Amino acid sequence: MNYKIAIPSYKRAETLRDKTLALLQKYKIPPEKITIFVASQEEKQTYENTLPKYYGEIVVGVVGMRAIRNFIQDYYAEGEYVVNIDDDIKSLQLRSNDQECEELKDPRQFIEEGFRLCEKYKCSLWGLYPLVNAMFMHSDITFTLQYIIGAFWGVINTHDKNTYVTLDDKEDFERAIKFYIRDGKVVRFNGIGIESAYYKEQGGMQIERTEARVRRSGIELINKYPMFCKINSARKKHFEIKLVDKRRKKC
16 A cells, blocks of 8 residues: 655654654665654754664654644645654554553554545544553444544545644644544544653653643633533543544434
């Protein structure tokens, strides 16, 4: 299947080298599929000097999560299969039973299945379980409104402006809502999770992200899409929201 891999990265050349790029090389993903998006010409030079030549191209994009996500969406053609991957992915984990996960041996099968399912059910967005915890993961694939984490997701690319994000924080929640509203479903593999440091990794959006800004973004989403999200009261450490289609409960 002819899919492309897009990796946005900001001030994390060594992280990208040691994590996501090393993982893709381990999985023997063809390097010509991989495009890395950086914020400036200076950054491009740093990345070229730091990374092994296991990528197709480094493209100078723009600064900011919202801006680079939309830049990448514009960069690829309408209808292209694009897998968006963060630069700090340590591993992909497959749920093996109620207590254990094991490292995924080859991601190509589920990547291609994600795009096949999108084509079959006439939707565009697929993703993975947002963490690695066998107790909460399930070995199924769902098509309802689900959080599609921004660390690893696939899209049949579209230039429909109604699907572009407007936030730097919670942009992955926003994307899931927008594609769900447009297509009526999103695809999520609930038995495959992502191992990543998330908020703890240096560089990237951590340079500018604050808890106050995260909260503002969450409140904005709740106010804009009250039928599709709410505050996640179970999360105490960080302000979080939860996606839920409240229309389904009224039916």
